[in-house]
Structure formats: structure tokens, C-alpha cells
Amino acid sequence: MDNYSQIFHGTAFTSGEEKEVIILKDHLFCVDEKGMIQNVVAPEDDLYDTIIQEQEGKERFHRLKKGQYILPGFVDLHIHAPQWAQSGTALDLPLNDWLHTYTFPLESRFSDINFAEEVYSDLVATLLANGTTTALYFATIHKEASFLLAEICAKKGQRGLVGKVVADDPEQNPAYYRDPDTKTALAETEEFIVAVKELAKATKQGVYPVVTPRFIPSCSDEALQGLGELAAKYDTHIQSHCSESDWEHSYVKERFHKNDAFALHGFGLLQEKSVMAHCNFLEDDDVDLFAKTGTAIGHCPLSNAYFANGVIPISRFSKNGVEIGLGTDISAGATPSLYDNAKQAVISSRMLEDGVDTTLPPDKRGVADSRLTMNEAFYYATAGGGESLSLPVGRLEKDYAWDVQIVDTKAKENKLPIFDANEDLYDIFQKIMYHVKPVNIAEVWVQGEKVVSR
Missing domain, CATH: 2.30.40.10 (Urease, subunit C, domain 1)
Structure with a gap:
């Protein structure tokens, strides 16, 4: 002994x-x-x-x-770390207004390393106090502030998986908040990966770099291709958003003539260490592709209620072999608690099964066999999150x-x-x-x- x-x-x-x-x-x-x-x-x-x-x-x-x-300890599969500074703000706005009025201006401030340290230190401490021991983070486009988040996780003892966000498309990103060009975005991502891997050597609980295209609409084809190659070169985790809303799902179809999942896969971004947030509008072929590649869904039930335009059929996706974990999606989800999101996962699934339009008869109102138990929500917050990240955590x-x-x-x-x-x-x-x-x-x-x- x-x-x-x-x-x-x-x-x-x-x-x-x-x-x-x-x-x-x-x-x-x-x-x-x-x-x-x-x-x-x-x-x-x-x-x-x-x-x-x-x-x-x-x-x-x-x-x-x-x-x-x-x-x-809980495993949170989707956090926008800079957005902690606006948590609980303006969630009654349409998504596009919320992003351009609040979110992008806020994220642009993380070029200020002192501001970044204040926000990130408070966020990591708050998540730990809420029982979250492993966290998968979107940071911002700023390499230095993104690395600082990894350092704070290492110092405070949280297992942090951190991504420097890539958003290089000048047509889809505001001029004040985007990567200056594709070459710079990829070069800084590679430098970030190397630096975090070096930091991990002295971090008992582990910190991990994550390849992080914000989502397809934010990125050029060249950036998406380059990020897939970097993930393969350094064997990193990958995260992005996939088929979150009607707009995103339709935009990708129009741009690539294929669904979000297949577009991401074509760039090498769906694999065993990939986590895609939301995924509300996956179709049957997309679900099969997720299961085949080992790509996990970061299910964010509170955030989805605000911005996703529908309730994700998590029970059906899980039965088809897709790995599922829970995410808070700070700040579109206005709580750092996975307890709150576990409860909402159960509530949303019941609303999907029972339906919400009372003008319809009960047998036409909902989607059968959609409800989740709290046992399943607990699994997604713990063991499911660990399996989604291919890490020995959550059990x-x-x-x-x-x-x-x-x-x-x-x-x-x-x-x-x-x-x-x-x-x-x-x-x-x-x-x-x-x-x-x-x-x-x-x-x-x-x-x-x-x-x-x-």
C-alpha cells in the first residue's frame, strides 16, 4: 500500500x-x-x-x-472562454445581432493580455468550483492570450484543452476581429500547438492544444485545409461548430453543395479526437459519418434553447453510435454549471418528445422516443465527455x-x-x-x- x-x-x-x-x-x-x-x-x-x-x-x-x-469531475465539451465576460447578457437578441453587438467586440479585446488574464483566471476558478475538472475551450484569434489560457489551466490544476480560434474569411468576419490572412492564421496556430505541447510536459493533469476553426462560415477553404493538416501532423484534438442553426446549415450547403459534416470531413477535421458543438441539424448520413469517424457531439442544451432554432434529437444520435458529451457553451449558455445543463438536457428532450405546438393533436405534436433520463445526462457530463476526448477521465x-x-x-x-x-x-x-x-x-x-x- x-x-x-x-x-x-x-x-x-x-x-x-x-x-x-x-x-x-x-x-x-x-x-x-x-x-x-x-x-x-x-x-x-x-x-x-x-x-x-x-x-x-x-x-x-x-x-x-x-x-x-x-x-x-465534470467534462465540459464547449466553452467560449472570452465570453465569460458577457455571460448573461442580451440573450434575447437574434444570434447575428448578439454576435456583432456584443460577442465579436468583446473577443477583440483579448489582444490586451491583462484583460485576458483577469477574465480567464476568474473563469477557470469558477468552473473548478462548479465541479468541472476537464474543459474544452475556444479562446480567441490572439495567440498570446490563447496560450495564457493554457498556462492558467496548468497553474490552477484544471485539465484544459485550448484552441486558438481561426477566423480568416474577410467576407464573414468583421474587419476589427479576424486573422490578418490565412498564412498568418496557420503559422500562429502551429506556433501555439508547439508551445502548448511544451507546457504540457510540466503539467501533471495535462493541457492540450486544439485545432479550432470557429466554424466553416468564418474560414477560407485554404485555412480549413491547413488546419486539417496541422491536426494530423501534431495529432491534436479538433473542435468547431457543426450544423448549429438553420443559417449555418444552409450556408454550408450553398457554399459546398454538401452538408456541414461532409464538408468538415473533406478537410480532415472529423476524426476520433474531434468534438463538434451543437449539431442540431445533422441528417442521417451525417450521423453515420460521425459514428464512423469517432467524432463526438458537444451537446449544449441551454445554449440551443436560445440560438439553435430547434431541439437536437440526442437520443436518436446516441442510439446510432455517436459519442455525446455536455457543454455549457458559455456565454450563449448563461451558466458555468453542467448540473444546470444536465437538467436542461432532460427538459429539452421531453419537450421534443411531447412537442410544443398545442394546436396539433398529441400524436402529431412531438418526436417519439426522444426523452433522456437524468442517468444519461449524468453520463454525458462525465464518462461520455471523457470518451469524446479519448482521455481516461469521467469514471x-x-x-x-x-x-x-x-x-x-x-x-x-x-x-x-x-x-x-x-x-x-x-x-x-x-x-x-x-x-x-x-x-x-x-x-x-x-x-x-x-x-x-x-
Whole structure:
């Protein structure tokens, strides 16, 4: 047992299959010096009593308090990091007005490295406090500020996947906020990739560069082709938006005479380490292509409710073999909480199944077999996110990173409605998913290191 750097004793919830929540009651979780789970010991295992007798009272032994539970850290698959500075602003506007009146002017300010540091430091700390241990970020077109975001993730202990945004098309991007030309966009992207890979060598939890065309309408053909080649050269993750809205879906069809998914694939941008945000308007062939290439969907239910023009049929896409994770889409989604987005995923799916137009009869109003359970939403926020990124995160089992949030259901600022000492543990799990706020998250650990403590 000397190879364990931390041992935790308590009850935990983790995902099995998509609809399955596994309850690990009074288990021991043994974590090595690299921050990886080396052993999960059940009360009936031979080693259980021995480990407790030998380790209890030592600094590395952590026994959870009554009312505390362990959940995997959340994996957020879609965040516009600079937009944290406008979160909760003007979400009643049409998308194009919102972008040009608020978003693009704000993102252009990240040429100011001091402003970038203030916003990014606050965002990373806020996400960690909300239980998000792994985050996939869009930064801005600015190489220096984008690298600063990776440095802040490394310093604060979050597993950050960061992309310097490319938006070089002069017809689709405002003059005050775009890459000066395609050659510069690609050269700075490559420099960014190399710098983040070097930073990662000294970062225990990992930081990762991400090839990031903002979306097809923002980029020239040459930029898209060059980004696909850079992703292949350096084996990086890839992120973009795909078929988010009626406008985007139609624009790509008109420009390329094919759907967004196939256009992206033609540039080498759909592969096992690709995450595409939104994807509301994928057609059957697009879904098959996502499944075949291993491309994941970053599902952003709150953001979609504001700007996507429809409810994505996540249940159908998942049944067809597409990997799914959850995203906040700060700031089109006005909350840093994946708890909030898990709830909205369930709500939106029920609205899709039941329909919203009450002038239609019930049998014509909705889309059958669309609803999600909270179990599935929890899976997407944890294990599904980890699988989408091809990283060993999001599960509480051997050979996964010790990325966890310790939830205190008895926090006096937000005591959960649990009154029966013998309440069913699955019911407690559901109450956690529906009621937890940051004040309930007593500790957050990433790669075996404590990064939040209340």
C-alpha cells in the first residue's frame, strides 16, 4: 500500500452504460502518485478492513463526512472562454445581432493580455468550483492570450484543452476581429500547438492544444485545409461548430453543395479526437459519418434553447453510435454549471418528445422516443465527455484519473431535501443532480491534487 498517495473512503456515484448509474457504497478509492486510480475496494473485498486498519489516521487517508458523496469531475465539451465576460447578457437578441453587438467586440479585446488574464483566471476558478475538472475551450484569434489560457489551466490544476480560434474569411468576419490572412492564421496556430505541447510536459493533469476553426462560415477553404493538416501532423484534438442553426446549415450547403459534416470531413477535421458543438441539424448520413469517424457531439442544451432554432434529437444520435458529451457553451449558455445543463438536457428532450405546438393533436405534436433520463445526462457530463476526448477521465474505476467532486448534501447554505437517514441512495443521487450548487461542492480534485476546498 506504500504506492498509494491518497486513499478515500466513502460512497460514490459513477456511470456504467449510458442509462446506468453505479452506486459504490462505502468503497475505498486508492490513488497513486500520478493521480490515477489504482484500486477500488468494496467492503466485501479481503483487503478492505486491512487497508482501513493500517491507513486510518494517516494524512493520506480521507474519510468522507456524513452526507458527503463522491462524483466524477465534470467534462465540459464547449466553452467560449472570452465570453465569460458577457455571460448573461442580451440573450434575447437574434444570434447575428448578439454576435456583432456584443460577442465579436468583446473577443477583440483579448489582444490586451491583462484583460485576458483577469477574465480567464476568474473563469477557470469558477468552473473548478462548479465541479468541472476537464474543459474544452475556444479562446480567441490572439495567440498570446490563447496560450495564457493554457498556462492558467496548468497553474490552477484544471485539465484544459485550448484552441486558438481561426477566423480568416474577410467576407464573414468583421474587419476589427479576424486573422490578418490565412498564412498568418496557420503559422500562429502551429506556433501555439508547439508551445502548448511544451507546457504540457510540466503539467501533471495535462493541457492540450486544439485545432479550432470557429466554424466553416468564418474560414477560407485554404485555412480549413491547413488546419486539417496541422491536426494530423501534431495529432491534436479538433473542435468547431457543426450544423448549429438553420443559417449555418444552409450556408454550408450553398457554399459546398454538401452538408456541414461532409464538408468538415473533406478537410480532415472529423476524426476520433474531434468534438463538434451543437449539431442540431445533422441528417442521417451525417450521423453515420460521425459514428464512423469517432467524432463526438458537444451537446449544449441551454445554449440551443436560445440560438439553435430547434431541439437536437440526442437520443436518436446516441442510439446510432455517436459519442455525446455536455457543454455549457458559455456565454450563449448563461451558466458555468453542467448540473444546470444536465437538467436542461432532460427538459429539452421531453419537450421534443411531447412537442410544443398545442394546436396539433398529441400524436402529431412531438418526436417519439426522444426523452433522456437524468442517468444519461449524468453520463454525458462525465464518462461520455471523457470518451469524446479519448482521455481516461469521467469514471471512478481503475486506470482513470482521480478527477472528482466531493458533494456535501448538508451544506448549511444549501441543504438538500434529504430527511430519511435510510433514504435510497439512487434517490439521493437524483437529488444531487437536481439541487447541487457550488456551495455544496466541498472539494474538487484533479489528477490526485486538491484544487478546490471550501
